[in-house]
Amino acid sequence: xxxxxxxxxxxxxxxxxxxxxxxxxxxxxxxxxxxxxxxxxxxxxxxxxxxxxxxxxxxxxxxxxxxxxxxxxxxxxxxxxxxxxxxxxxxxxxxxxxxxxxxxxxxxxxxxxxxxxxxxxxxxxxxxxxxxxxxxxxxxxxxxxxxxxxxxxxxxxxxxxxxxxxxxxxxxxxxxxxxxxxxxxxxxxxxxxxxxxxxxxxxxxxxxxxxxxxxxxxxxxxxxxxxxxxxxxxxxxxxxxxx
Numbered sequence: 001x002x003x004x005x006x007x008x009x010x011x012x013x014x015x016x017x018x019x020x021x022x023x024x025x026x027x028x029x030x031x032x033x034x035x036x037x038x039x040x041x042x043x044x045x046x047x048x049x050x051x052x053x054x055x056x057x058x059x060x061x062x063x064x065x066x067x068x069x070x071x072x073x074x075x076x077x078x079x080x081x082x083x084x085x086x087x088x089x090x091x092x093x094x095x096x097x098x099x100x101x102x103x104x105x106x107x108x109x110x111x112x113x114x115x116x117x118x119x120x121x122x123x124x125x126x127x128x129x130x131x132x133x134x135x136x137x138x139x140x141x142x143x144x145x146x147x148x149x150x151x152x153x154x155x156x157x158x159x160x161x162x163x164x165x166x167x168x169x170x171x172x173x174x175x176x177x178x179x180x181x182x183x184x185x186x187x188x189x190x191x192x193x194x195x196x197x198x199x200x201x202x203x204x205x206x207x208x209x210x211x212x213x214x215x216x217x218x219x220x221x222x223x224x225x226x227x228x229x230x231x232x233x234x235x236x237x238x239x240x241x242x243x
Contacts, residue, residue: 020060027094028056031063034097035090046075048082058091065090081112102127109152118157122146134174141165150189161185178204202235 042049051067058064071084086106092099104127108120128140147159162184170176182200 024059024063024094027097028063031065031092031097032056035065042072046077048073051088061093063092063094063097079113081110083108083110085109098132099128099130102129110148115157117151119149119152119154120146121149134169137169139165139167156187156189158186158188160187176204178202196240198238198240200238204235 039049048071050071052069054068055066056064057066067088067090069084069086070088071082073082074080085104085108087104089103089105091101091103104122104125109117110120111117122143123145125143125146126141128138129136130138141164143160143163145159145161146163148157149155150157160183163182163186165179165181167177167179170178180200180202182198184198186196186199
C-alpha cells in the first residue's frame, strides 16, 4: 500500500504534463493560423510577403515561429520599399497570443526611394507588439548597438549604442499614437564630432481622419497613409552632449 502511494504524485505529474502538451500543441496550431491569416491579409492588400522555410518550436514555455529568409515589399500604387533578412523569430506565450515578440536574426536589408539600400545590423533587437479588438494597441522597439549602412558594408548612415521606441494608442482617440523615443550615443552620416551623446523625445502621431480601420499600423494603414493628411507633434525633447 505504501509503495503504491509513493507513485501517485508521479502519476499525477505525468498526467499534468501530458495535458499541458496537448494544450501547447493546440495553441501552436492556433498561433500558426493567426499568422497565416495576417499574412494573407497583407497579400490581399497587394503586399509581397515571402520566406524560404518555416518551423514552430519553443515548447514548453512559449510558442516560437521561425521564418528563414523572410522578405516583404510594398503594394502597387505606394512609394516603393522592401526589406529582407536572414531569419525572423516570432515568440508568444501560450496563454497570451495577442502579445508577440519579433526577434530578427542576422542582418536585414532595407530599400526605399527615400533612403536607398541600407544594411541594418544590431547585436540584439526585439520588437514587442500588443494587439486587441481595435488593432495594434502598443509597439515597443529595443536595439543594442544598432547601425544602418549604405549598401552592404558601406558607410554608416546612422547608429546608436542603445535605441528604444515605444508607441501607445490613445485610449480615447484611436487615430492617435503617443510615441516616446530614446537613443544613447546616436550618430548619423555627416554629424561629425558634434553628435549628441544622448537624445530623448516625446511625440504624438495624429491622423486627420477619424476612420478607425486606418489607425492600426497594419496593412490597411500603410496602404492609405500617404494619401491622408496628418501631423507629428513634438511634445518634449531632450538632447545631451558630452559625458
